Amino acid sequence: MRNKSVTVGLLQQSRNKSLEQNLEATIHEIKESAKKGAQIICLQELFRSRYFCQSENSNAFQLSETIPGPTTNVLSNLAKELEVVIISPVFEKRTEGIYHNSAVVIDADGSIVGSYRKMHIPDDPYFYEKFYFTPGDKGFKSFPTRYGRVGILICWDQWFPEAARLVALSGAQFIFYPTAIGYHESDAIELNRQVAAWETIQKSHAIANGIFLASVNRVGKEDNLTFWGRSFVCDPFGEIIAQAGSNVSENLVVECDLLKIEQTRQDWPFLRDRRVDAYQKLAQLYNDPNS
Numbered sequence: 001m002r003n004k005s006v007t008v009g010l011l012q013q014s015r016n017k018s019l020e021q022n023l024e025a026t027i028h029e030i031k032e033s034a035k036k037g038a039q040i041i042c043l044q045e046l047f048r049s050r051y052f053c054q055s056e057n058s059n060a061f062q063l064s065e066t067i068p069g070p071t072t073n074v075l076s077n078l079a080k081e082l083e084v085v086i087i088s089p090v091f092e093k094r095t096e097g098i099y100h101n102s103a104v105v106i107d108a109d110g111s112i113v114g115s116y117r118k119m120h121i122p123d124d125p126y127f128y129e130k131f132y133f134t135p136g137d138k139g140f141k142s143f144p145t146r147y148g149r150v151g152i153l154i155c156w157d158q159w160f161p162e163a164a165r166l167v168a169l170s171g172a173q174f175i176f177y178p179t180a181i182g183y184h185e186s187d188a189i190e191l192n193r194q195v196a197a198w199e200t201i202q203k204s205h206a207i208a209n210g211i212f213l214a215s216v217n218r219v220g221k222e223d224n225l226t227f228w229g230r231s232f233v234c235d236p237f238g239e240i241i242a243q244a245g246s247n248v249s250e251n252l253v254v255e256c257d258l259l260k261i262e263q264t265r266q267d268w269p270f271l272r273d274r275r276v277d278a279y280q281k282l283a284q285l286y287n288d289p290n291s
Helices: 019-035 057-064 070-082 155-159 160-170 183-210 259-267 282-285
Strands: 005-012 039-044 085-095 098-106 112-117 142-145 148-152 172-178 212-219 220-223 225-229 232-234 242-243 250-257
Touching: 005 019, 005 057, 005 212, 005 220, 019 039, 019 070, 039 172, 039 212, 070 085, 070 098, 085 112, 085 148, 085 172, 098 148, 112 142, 142 155, 155 172, 155 183, 160 172, 160 183, 183 212, 183 232, 212 250, 220 250, 232 250, 242 250, 250 259
Parallel strands: 005 039, 039 085, 148 172, 172 212
Antiparallel strands: 005 250, 085 098, 098 112, 142 148, 212 232, 220 225, 232 242
């Protein structure tokens, strides 16, 4: 059987306070990734800035921008020049007073195929995202690109199997998770357990749906948080193909054999054996938790 592969690139980076320097560094790494053969390149969550959600600060809204806007304009031109697909997170200003944690899919001709708005918004110590972001309203779907059909979910979405299932059912061959996850020093003793759980839940999405999964995290210490990196790509059987380190910026370029999707789904037919007729209780419990 002939190999049908797509090469993906994940940019795991540290950030400083300069939006322009961060963008320039990202452009450089996108070009390096393309030179290595990457066809679909994914950036980390809120890649242009440091992770500002560690506190509730109204001044941070100044970091937001529209879609299309300055960042997507630059990356659209770059995608067209390099003939690559770019998945670009954006702190989106939808209108006055309404902001989203979003990601844009830019096709290899420079056109914006679509965007996703983060659906699950956390509110934990040093992750005060509910102060900034309105929950997404575009649902869970995937987008056709020159090199394959991609679905996007963002960070906290990683923990929800329903989201991954709906993206997979929309026809996605890849789920990309732009991420900003790390730990506070008070949680350092739990770091290894947290990382193991983070990897396990995402690998389980790949297995349950027979799909390639790519998670791209930031790295380095920013104020109260240390981001643990470890960006990775796993195949439809949940096996990690490649993984970045925990404390360095790294440019992962990974070849993915798309024939593995069909092969894995034939051997492990989880999608075939679903009992959709018996799952109505999920919606019922949402409407009436005591039922």
